[in-house]
Amino acid sequence: MAELYxxxxxxxxxxxxxxxxxxxxxxxxxxxxxxGEVKVVETGCRGFxxxxxxxxxxxxxxFYTDVQLADVPEIVExxxxxxxxxxxxxxxxxxxxxxxxxxxxxxxxxxxxxxxLRNCGMIDPQSIDEYIAVGGxxxxxxxxxxxxxxxxxxxxxxxxxxxxxxxxxxxxxxxxHTRKAAGEVKxxxxxxxxxxxxxxxxxxxxxxxxxxxxxGLTIGGFAVGTQQGYIYxxxxxxxxxxxxxxxxxxxxxxxxxxxxxxxSGFDFDIRIVxxxxxxxxxxxxxLMQSLEGKVGEPRAKHxxxxxxxxxxxxxxxxxxxTWANIPPIMNKGGEWFASIGTERSKGTKAFCLxxxxxxxxxxxxxxxITLREIVDDIGGGPPKGREIKAVQTGGPSGGCIPASMLxxxxxxxxxxxAGSMMGSGGMIxxxxxxxxxxxxxxxxxxxxxxxxxxxxTCREGIKRMLEILTNISAGLGKPGDIEVLESLAKxxxxxxxxxxxxxxxxxxxxxxxxxxxxxxxxxxxxxxxAGVCRALIAYQVVAEKCKGCGLCIKACPQEGISGTARQPHxxxxxxxxxxxxxxxxxxxxxxxxxxxSAVTVGSNxxxxxxxxxxxxx
Amino acid sequence: MPKIQSLEELRTLxxxxxxxxxxxxxxxxxxxVGMGTCGIxxxxxxxxxxxxxxxxxxxxxxxxxxxxxxxxxSKEPLVDIQQSDGPRITYxxxxxxxxxxxxxxxxxxxxxxxxxxxxxxx
Amino acid sequence: MxxxxxxxxxxxxxxxxxxxxxILQDVQRELKYLPREALELIAQQLDMPVGYVYRLATFFxxxxxxxxxxxxxxxxxxxxxxxxxxxxxxxxxxRELGVKAGNTTADGKFSVEGVRCLGAxxxxxxxxIDDEPLGQMTPDAVVTRVRQxxxxxxxxxxxQMPVKVAVREAVDLSAVPPKG
Numbered sequence: 001m002a003e004l005y006x007x008x009x010x011x012x013x014x015x016x017x018x019x020x021x022x023x024x025x026x027x028x029x030x031x032x033x034x035x036g037e038v039k040v041v042e043t044g045c046r047g048f049x050x051x052x053x054x055x056x057x058x059x060x061x062x063f064y065t066d067v068q069l070a071d072v073p074e075i076v077e078x079x080x081x082x083x084x085x086x087x088x089x090x091x092x093x094x095x096x097x098x099x100x101x102x103x104x105x106x107x108x109x110x111x112x113x114x115x116x117l118r119n120c121g122m123i124d125p126q127s128i129d130e131y132i133a134v135g136g137x138x139x140x141x142x143x144x145x146x147x148x149x150x151x152x153x154x155x156x157x158x159x160x161x162x163x164x165x166x167x168x169x170x171x172x173x174x175x176x177h178t179r180k181a182a183g184e185v186k187x188x189x190x191x192x193x194x195x196x197x198x199x200x201x202x203x204x205x206x207x208x209x210x211x212x213x214x215x216g217l218t219i220g221g222f223a224v225g226t227q228q229g230y231i232y233x234x235x236x237x238x239x240x241x242x243x244x245x246x247x248x249x250x251x252x253x254x255x256x257x258x259x260x261x262x263x264s265g266f267d268f269d270i271r272i273v274x275x276x277x278x279x280x281x282x283x284x285x286x287l288m289q290s291l292e293g294k295v296g297e298p299r300a301k302h303x304x305x306x307x308x309x310x311x312x313x314x315x316x317x318x319x320x321x322t323w324a325n326i327p328p329i330m331n332k333g334g335e336w337f338a339s340i341g342t343e344r345s346k347g348t349k350a351f352c353l354x355x356x357x358x359x360x361x362x363x364x365x366x367x368x369i370t371l372r373e374i375v376d377d378i379g380g381g382p383p384k385g386r387e388i389k390a391v392q393t394g395g396p397s398g399g400c401i402p403a404s405m406l407x408x409x410x411x412x413x414x415x416x417x418a419g420s421m422m423g424s425g426g427m428i429x430x431x432x433x434x435x436x437x438x439x440x441x442x443x444x445x446x447x448x449x450x451x452x453x454x455x456x457t458c459r460e461g462i463k464r465m466l467e468i469l470t471n472i473s474a475g476l477g478k479p480g481d482i483e484v485l486e487s488l489a490k491x492x493x494x495x496x497x498x499x500x501x502x503x504x505x506x507x508x509x510x511x512x513x514x515x516x517x518x519x520x521x522x523x524x525x526x527x528x529x530a531g532v533c534r535a536l537i538a539y540q541v542v543a544e545k546c547k548g549c550g551l552c553i554k555a556c557p558q559e560g561i562s563g564t565a566r567q568p569h570x571x572x573x574x575x576x577x578x579x580x581x582x583x584x585x586x587x588x589x590x591x592x593x594x595x596x597s598a599v600t601v602g603s604n605x606x607x608x609x610x611x612x613x614x615x616x617x
Numbered sequence: 618m619p620k621i622q623s624l625e626e627l628r629t630l631x632x633x634x635x636x637x638x639x640x641x642x643x644x645x646x647x648x649x650v651g652m653g654t655c656g657i658x659x660x661x662x663x664x665x666x667x668x669x670x671x672x673x674x675x676x677x678x679x680x681x682x683x684x685x686x687x688x689x690x691s692k693e694p695l696v697d698i699q700q701s702d703g704p705r706i707t708y709x710x711x712x713x714x715x716x717x718x719x720x721x722x723x724x725x726x727x728x729x730x731x732x733x734x735x736x737x738x739x
Numbered sequence: 740m741x742x743x744x745x746x747x748x749x750x751x752x753x754x755x756x757x758x759x760x761x762i763l764q765d766v767q768r769e770l771k772y773l774p775r776e777a778l779e780l781i782a783q784q785l786d787m788p789v790g791y792v793y794r795l796a797t798f799f800x801x802x803x804x805x806x807x808x809x810x811x812x813x814x815x816x817x818x819x820x821x822x823x824x825x826x827x828x829x830x831x832x833x834r835e836l837g838v839k840a841g842n843t844t845a846d847g848k849f850s851v852e853g854v855r856c857l858g859a860x861x862x863x864x865x866x867x868i869d870d871e872p873l874g875q876m877t878p879d880a881v882v883t884r885v886r887q888x889x890x891x892x893x894x895x896x897x898x899q900m901p902v903k904v905a906v907r908e909a910v911d912l913s914a915v916p917p918k919g
Contacts, residue, residue, distance in 0.1 A: 004673035006665065006681035008640040033662075037669060039640070049861030050875075058640040059647075059680040081652050082685035122641065132627065133634035141624035197817030197856035235764070235801045236857055255620025263622035276760055276799030279855070293757035295798045352860055354819035360861035392818065426860075428818045442821050446855060557831065557878060579827055581878060
């Protein structure tokens with residue numbers, strides 16, 4: 001039945017599909033009579049997002065980046081017929097311009113260790129055949145044919161796997177609780193409500209390797225003793241829903257879901273439920289409320305979900321990434337998994353490395369790797385001429401780790417100790433053009449919208465913190481603000497019910513802890529050194545550096561820059577809205593950020609400045 | 618698709634499906650077919666197709682890759698076979714009918730078919 | 740409002756009250772927003788108070804009680820986009836269209852929404868116009884795109900494939916491959 005192909009062209013790109021490129025490749029191969037020899041495979045995310053769409057040609061391992069439709073004939077002629085690489089499409093290291101033909105030699109990949117993302121970008125996520133071919137469902141087969149539920153749980157405990165959604169609770173213990181809880185009907189649930197801004201690991205997994213999630217969940221269902229699983233998927237991820245749905249259908253056809261899975265007598269089914277855009281629904285009790293068709297408000301946790309969760313029945317909820325780690329653990333054993341990572345944080349973790357780095361993307365690294373290795377080696381460091389200031393992890397519940405602490409190992413304890421947290425895996429790199437007051441304000445603004453409103457400390461406390469932060473960034477900060485912020489933050493932390501409220505002050509506390517002088521500059525000196533808080537800054541042309549190229553004139557949305565060619569230009573401070581467009585385009589560093597007080601402007605501040613926006617949604 | 622009833626059935630199915638993704642897995646053997654203009658003109662495409670078919674039917678673990686002209690045009694189609702760290706053996710004037718014997722003797726029994734060899738890279 | 744269609748959607752879930760969220764999502768997809776009559780009809784069919792349905796429809800951000808414009812422009816304000824200039828992109832969009840985020844232009848052509856993370860952070864700042872993601876945006880590119888849409892030009896780029904727009908350079912969208 002099987003057909004042997006001499007080459008596979010793996011096409012992957014961000015939202016997992018590059019349909020035009022795929023059909024162009026297929027057409028060209030067909031035209032050249034190569035359709036029977038070369039297979040084109042649409043795969044999930046390869047993680048190297050800024051380079052996409054990327055093409056990997058196997059078995060040679062040739063890796064093409066930024067492939068356009070017009071490149072297709074040349075790729076077919078040169079690489080697929082003659083076996084030669086098309087030089088201009090190969091990856092070039094940004095720093096050295098050195099060409100690296102094979103993907104496994106690219107630093108972005110070579111420092112990574114892919115366990116949970118093992119299949120992402122390597123197989124067609126819609127094809128159960130490919131998943132089985134690369135070893136899929138071996139773990140489930142092994143579990144159902146030769147292990148008891150207790151043995152499965154023991155193996156997970158041995159692995160040391162902890163929840164990948166944020167808090168890092170021991171997965172094996174959660175499973176054991178659910179198994180031992182009283183009740184006939186129980187549930188296993190995969191949390192795919194990836195609400196943290198700046199994180200998309202779960203999307204990549206659900207889109208790029210949906211069967212791994214299904215297999216993990218099925219094994220979990222067997223271990224805790226249930227016949228029903230749920231996957232709660234964020235509404236913003238339509239392709240994840242689509243791929244998971246079709247995966248569930250295929251799995252049914254193959255007897256890998258439904259009644260009598262793999263002829264073992266074990267019955268199990270999975271339902272997909274779409275979220276509806278509420279960050280708080282990533283919290284376990286709120287998620288279960290939402291699964292029941294109710295408003296997603298968290299409940300008090302004195303009763304564990306493992307005893308009374310969904311519909312008041314014992315429920316075992318894990319993050320999508322946690323579930324996808326289960327099949328490799330079952331295949332290779334808990335001890336193998338426990339051999340990777342640090343003493344208390346085992347295995348690997350997927351991160352979304354984004355923000356001010358050269359190679360942003362989706363990565364997976366062993367626990368215990370340092371932030372520096374991630375940012376510099378995998379991420380390629382900051383863009384030219386910029387300096388890293390901080391790395392933000394843990395989403396709105398996390399914190400900012402300053403550049404001076406980049407040698408911190410990445411594990412649950414170290415990150416928490418540093419005032420941040422592991423979180424679901426967002427890792428946002430910030431440089432000297434990022435203002436820490438603004439970042440704190442950003443997260444608090446986010447949380448203000450997302451607080452469900454049940455606890456007054458969270459609802460009101462966040463709002464008041466936002467007011468203070470907004471004032472500080474608008475130049476209205478006053479002495480004592482920082483102290484009020486601190487006391488508000490501690491109250492919200494202490495008196496809120498769920499994780500959202502308890503961790504909401506983290507962005508404020510961590511930026512205050514590491515970047516207090518930046519807050520003070522905003523208040524005392526009325527200046528934002530990063531040039532972000534517009535009310536406090538002005539842009540000025542440095543006459544000695546300006547060569548009069550006119551780039552800034554073109555870039556200015558206000559038509560507020562004037563000057564003749566080859567003569568220093570000037571910014572009209574009355575028209576200027578401090579958008580920074582001129583600063584960004586200038587190649588000669590001839591635009592500088594100065595305190596607002598350093599320039600003369602009109603009586604009204606002269607700049608059309610409006611108080612910092614409230615995002616309406 | 619009949620439902621898979623046991624781990625053994627799953628493994629049997631996997632063994633078949635593995636052929637589909639052969640190009641993405643590690644193998645110890647690489648068969649290189651010269652596919653420059655001269656190679657194609659001499660019939661390299663048909664030779665390669667027979668290789669692919671034979672490898673699939675016999676479920677032999679090998680990659681088939683192509684390369685451009687290597688300068689020995691009169692001997693095209695040229696086929697190189699390299700097994701793990703062994704020497705790279707080049708067969709010349711390969712005709713589709715010769716392929717089964719090369720596979721049988723070289724790949725399965727490990728004996729090069731001396732009469733068709735035109736060169737060897739240690 | 741097509742009441743028959745709403746009833747069909749509810750029947751598709753066998754009138755299961757726990758499917759209320761899914762029903763609201765499907766109705767919104769069908770009608771582009773949730774008119775009052777639809778909420779009342781759902782409440783009546785599922786035998787629950789209208790207030791309950793209203794609470795769901797206002798708690799979850801995906802739902803809109805207002806009709807939306809012909810083109811829906813979502814500007815991502817996730818952390819990565821924020822750090823890389825998302826607010827400037829939103830501001831440019833607002834200035835170009837003359838409406839604030841959360842509103843629709845008077846001619847009913849454009850709705851502007853600031854959204855929290857579209858999950859394409861490595862291509863920040865990103866916007867989505869009519870389900871078409873555009874990565875690494877610049878203010879210039881926003882203006883160009885909006886003007887094209889306003890002029891009624893159909894520059895359909897493959898859905899779900901973010902198109903890289905050259906950073907810091909004026910963008911010539913005619914260079915983007917047309918569909919098909």
